[in-house]
Each structure stands twice: as structure tokens, then as C-alpha cells.
Amino acid sequence: MSNIVYLVCLILLAAGALPGTLAAGFRTVGSSGCTAQMVFIPPNTTTAVFLDNYHLNYGGPGVNLQNGDHSATSYVYPGTDESVFGTEYDLETNTLKPVRPLSNTFCSAGAFYKDGTVVNLAGADDAAVDVAEGFNKIRTYAPGPCDGICEQDWSEQGARLQRWRWYPSAQTLVDGSVLIVGGSHAGGLVLNEASINEPTYEIIYQDNRTPRPPVNLPILDFSEDQNLDPGKSYNLYPILHLLPNPSGANHIFTIAGNQTIIWDYTNDELVKALPDTPLQPRTFPSSATSVLLPLRAPDYKAQVLLCGGSSGDMPNPKALEDCYTIDANDEEPKWQLTDYLPNGPQTMSVSHDPTSSQSLPYPNPQPPSHPSTKHPPPLNQDGILLPDSTVLILNGARHGSGGGFMADQPVLRPLIYNPSAPYGSRFTTQPPTSIPRLYHSVATLLPSGEVLIAGSNPSVGYSATGHVNLTTWPFFYNNDHRAPLLQQQRKGSAYPTEYRVEVFRPGYMDQAGASGRPNITSCWWYVQYGREFDVEVNVAGRDLQGETVVAMVHPGFRTHGLGMGQRMVVLGFSDNGPTLTVTAPRDPSVMPPGVYMLFVTNNGIPSEAVW
Numbered sequence: 001m002s003n004i005v006y007l008v009c010l011i012l013l014a015a016g017a018l019p020g021t022l023a024a025g026f027r028t029v030g031s032s033g034c035t036a037q038m039v040f041i042p043p044n045t046t047t048a049v050f051l052d053n054y055h056l057n058y059g060g061p062g063v064n065l066q067n068g069d070h071s072a073t074s075y076v077y078p079g080t081d082e083s084v085f086g087t088e089y090d091l092e093t094n095t096l097k098p099v100r101p102l103s104n105t106f107c108s109a110g111a112f113y114k115d116g117t118v119v120n121l122a123g124a125d126d127a128a129v130d131v132a133e134g135f136n137k138i139r140t141y142a143p144g145p146c147d148g149i150c151e152q153d154w155s156e157q158g159a160r161l162q163r164w165r166w167y168p169s170a171q172t173l174v175d176g177s178v179l180i181v182g183g184s185h186a187g188g189l190v191l192n193e194a195s196i197n198e199p200t201y202e203i204i205y206q207d208n209r210t211p212r213p214p215v216n217l218p219i220l221d222f223s224e225d226q227n228l229d230p231g232k233s234y235n236l237y238p239i240l241h242l243l244p245n246p247s248g249a250n251h252i253f254t255i256a257g258n259q260t261i262i263w264d265y266t267n268d269e270l271v272k273a274l275p276d277t278p279l280q281p282r283t284f285p286s287s288a289t290s291v292l293l294p295l296r297a298p299d300y301k302a303q304v305l306l307c308g309g310s311s312g313d314m315p316n317p318k319a320l321e322d323c324y325t326i327d328a329n330d331e332e333p334k335w336q337l338t339d340y341l342p343n344g345p346q347t348m349s350v351s352h353d354p355t356s357s358q359s360l361p362y363p364n365p366q367p368p369s370h371p372s373t374k375h376p377p378p379l380n381q382d383g384i385l386l387p388d389s390t391v392l393i394l395n396g397a398r399h400g401s402g403g404g405f406m407a408d409q410p411v412l413r414p415l416i417y418n419p420s421a422p423y424g425s426r427f428t429t430q431p432p433t434s435i436p437r438l439y440h441s442v443a444t445l446l447p448s449g450e451v452l453i454a455g456s457n458p459s460v461g462y463s464a465t466g467h468v469n470l471t472t473w474p475f476f477y478n479n480d481h482r483a484p485l486l487q488q489q490r491k492g493s494a495y496p497t498e499y500r501v502e503v504f505r506p507g508y509m510d511q512a513g514a515s516g517r518p519n520i521t522s523c524w525w526y527v528q529y530g531r532e533f534d535v536e537v538n539v540a541g542r543d544l545q546g547e548t549v550v551a552m553v554h555p556g557f558r559t560h561g562l563g564m565g566q567r568m569v570v571l572g573f574s575d576n577g578p579t580l581t582v583t584a585p586r587d588p589s590v591m592p593p594g595v596y597m598l599f600v601t602n603n604g605i606p607s608e609a610v611w
Helices: none
Strands: 004-006 025-031 038-040 047-051 086-090 096-098 109-112 118-121 138-141 169-172 178-181 200-204 239-242 251-256 259-264 269-274 289-292 303-307 322-327 336-340 382-385 391-394 397-400 407-410 415-417 427-429 441-445 451-455 500-505 518-523 526-528 532-539 548-554 557-559 562-564 567-571 573-576 579-583 597-602
Touching: 038 441, 038 451, 047 451, 109 178, 109 557, 109 562, 118 178, 169 239, 169 562, 239 289, 289 382, 382 441, 382 562, 391 451, 441 557, 518 597, 532 597, 548 573, 548 579
Parallel strands: 109 169
Antiparallel strands: 004 526, 025 500, 038 047, 038 557, 047 086, 086 096, 109 118, 118 138, 169 178, 178 200, 239 251, 251 259, 259 269, 289 303, 303 322, 322 336, 382 391, 391 415, 397 407, 415 427, 441 451, 451 500, 518 532, 532 579, 548 567, 548 597, 557 562, 573 579
């Protein structure tokens, strides 16, 4: 079965794939029940699943969708006094169903097995109620389609991770197994430390076969005297992107701190050392946005986008405005300055200076003009691959870094990055939201082509006011001692726990106009690597005219600005009237086995997806 990528032809009208009279921008559609620290879309369902850490929640029925006021009553599991910390959100009716993990999912990781089952890995300390510690737990959530009403809930596997992990990352591998990398084996921190660092990776299997022992990853290792070296200790939630390669191996682009490599996670060896990330660490708590840009047949060039984050300055990190790309499979890969985030730069001691003689290479004779200094740049943002091959960047802040009470000045206006636009003009600003989305907020692509947004909880536990704790501010404790960073949320700022759920409608939804969107009427249930398959599609009953793009997309498992497993492959095809004869991805290194959304985009306007 490892040579099959599943496409189930079930057309979904997600989160109100509503009439074209709606304008581009945000609309508030419901409440999340718990704080949406993590989100994923179970394949072949009309739902999204939100996960939180265990704490009180007042996000059930009764949340005021206009001003965000919380419900007057605690949202608990039926028949108990235990607060809900997982929900299934119905995208068609905007209603909630509580779902219950058996262990604490706080700052965990996620990936998908090849049948679409979600696997949620690791977590944190136990809770006062009947919620076990989650550091080494493996939880699964079944996909659709369902026989009647979907009744999924979390299942905890008898198998365990071999190491305790908090803030790890996960990636589906070429055989459908799941890799989990790094983390810390203790909770209650923002910065990792050598005494609690977990510098290894391990692989788990859906059939629960005995795994091999964990393997050390050299770039995750650091010593006590490097605790305050951000290039080493800022290594939580490492960035992982599986790269296409001729051998179809598990060659994974990996960033930890400022160190960048391609590592073979099957043969446990270095494939290539890449240049360090430009000037700053980019993994948690720096929390840059990283996206593997669309892979296009036939060559599947692997270009990685890296934007924003925060500096390693202590005690006050500074948000970064720069964006770079790197062609990871080139003979001599180099970070190229691609554009600046148009919200504007902030003066910082170690930021990129476009006039410096030490500037990084830029592929045009002149780099993009540096934006004005009116607004500091965003950080902790989400990067969402859209079906028209652009990237939506939203959520986050313009001041501080990742972590509880570690940011301020929320970013309300999203950006769209177009990798095919001319250098220096790749970003366009979008209509703003009115809801701050800071630490512990999420976003994910929907089968409708829209984007679901939820969460924001800088206090980490429940807070009705969102104010800092004035008895300890600006200090906080890290691994039972005072941290080298100061809290970055200001005394007068207030960011309460946020339960409202929004949907962002990209501009291409409006462009359809009277002509309508492409409509997929038929496709195959599954496809095999390198083989052809047929897709029948039309626009208002007519054959497609103009430019057409066929793409398979996985929205991934999203948390802390990471899209674990997010991926888009643009496929080759021949056009035979209403039937497109499409060639599936070359091998599992291009797209691991799994269940994907299929979009057909015509003249910049995408269809709704079929799974």
C-alpha cells in the first residue's frame, strides 16, 4: 500500500463555502470551545479538530461572537466537572462536539499515517484531574468517511515514545511511518537547556512494530555553557521539510536554532550541511514562518521560504522583518533575500541591513526597497499554502518572541506572498481582522479554498482579562529559575483567552464572479506514484479555458506557526476536453503516502477540493 496516494472524491462545502456575494476578508463563524493551540482537518470529514493544554475553558455555547466575551459557564465534558481541552468543530453547521484526549497534549506534535489517521505525539505534565502526563504518549484520531454520523474521538495507543518530549516536531516519511524530532523532557519553560534537552529522533509505525532506538541528531546537541547561545538552545519545534530526491529517501531539510542541514533519517547520516539561517536563530522561541513552496512537476524544485521570527537578543528579543528563500537541492544552496515583510522593519542590533557590504546574496542587481519604519515586523505567524500557489501569512505579533506573555502589538492585517511575482513586490496586504491572534493561535487551509483561524492565549492557562501577572512582571521562571528573557507583553496590554473562530476568504473567491469556480465532477479513489489518472472538471458546464493548474495539497498538523507535513505538489496533465489526464507525483519523497486534497485552479480561481 505504500505506493498509493489516496484521493477520495467527496466534495466538501467547508465552513460555509458561501455564495459569491461575500467580500474577501474575515468573517466570524463560531467558537472553538477550548483554546485552539493546535488544529487539523481529518480527511474525508466536514470537521476541524482543535486541541489545547488542560485548563479551565469558557469557550462553549454562549460566547459572544461580536466582542469575544466568554460564556458564563465553564465548558466541561458531559457528566463531569473536567474542562474540555479538545473539540471537533463542524465546518458546515459551526457547532461543537467535545473530544477528549486521555493525556495532556500541551505543546505536542502531529502527523498523518497513510490512511489519513492523525497521530498526535508527546505533550506535558499531568493535570489535577484525570488527565495523565503526555510527554511520551501516542494518540490517534480516525479519518472519514464515516458510516453515517462521524463519532470519532481520541484513542491512546499502548505503545509509547521512547523518550519524553515537549515542543517536538513530526513528519510523515516515505513509507508512511512518522518521524518525531527533538524537544525537551521537562515542562515549564520558554528556553531549552542542556540539562533537559532531548537531542534525538525516533520513528513510530501504525502497525505498532517494535521501533529502533532513538538516534542522536548532532545539530540538536548543546552543552551547559551554550544555554545562552541562541543558535544552539533555540532548538525547540525544529523545522522539517521532506525533500524530493532521486533515491526516494527520507532526506529532510532541518533547521534547529540557526543550523540548517539535510539529514537522512533512515540511514542516520548527513546528506548536506547548508548555510546557517541568516543572522538569527529561527526555531522556537524565535518562531519564524517556514514553508516548502509548491513542488512543480516534472523537476519538483525544492525551495524553502523563511520569514520573520525574532532575534536572539537577551533579555529583549526583537521581531524580524526579513524573508529569505533557499533552493535546498542545489549543488551550493544559498539563502537569498526575497523580500521584506511590508509591515515595516524595527531597529534592531543584528537585523539585516540592505546597505551593508555583508548583505546576503540577492538574485537581482538591486534588492527590494526596505519598508518604512512606521510599523515593527510580525513574528509567530502562520504560513498557509493556498491552492493558487501563493502563501497566506497571518496571525502573530510585531514585538517580542514566542512563548507565554512574550509578545505584544498583534498583527491584524494578513499578507499574501506570491513566489512568482517580481523580486521586491511579492507581498500584497489583505483586509484586516479585528481579533488579535497571538501565542497559541492557529490557521489551516479548508477544502473550500478558504482558511480557518482560531485561538490566541498568551497566558497559556485560562485568562478572562489577558493581563500580565504584575507580581512577577517583567520576570518569569524557566526550568525552576529566573529566565534570561523578560516578558514582552506590556503591563497595560490585555489579550484574553480567545475562543472566536474566523474564516478568511481569499480574493480569488470573489474573482469567480458570474462565471463560477471550476467544478470537479469525477476523479479516482486512489492514485499510484508516476501513473496517470483522470479528473473530470468544468466551469458552469463548459470545458476549461486559459491557464489550468492541478495540485494535490496536504494542510498538515498546525501548531506554534508550524505546518507539520504541509505540502503542495503541482502536477502535470494533458487536457482532453472535460477530462484532465493527470500524472501522479513521481515517488513518496515528492509526496508521502496519504490522503490529500485535490484542487483544479483555472485562471487563478480554484475549485473546491476533493479528498
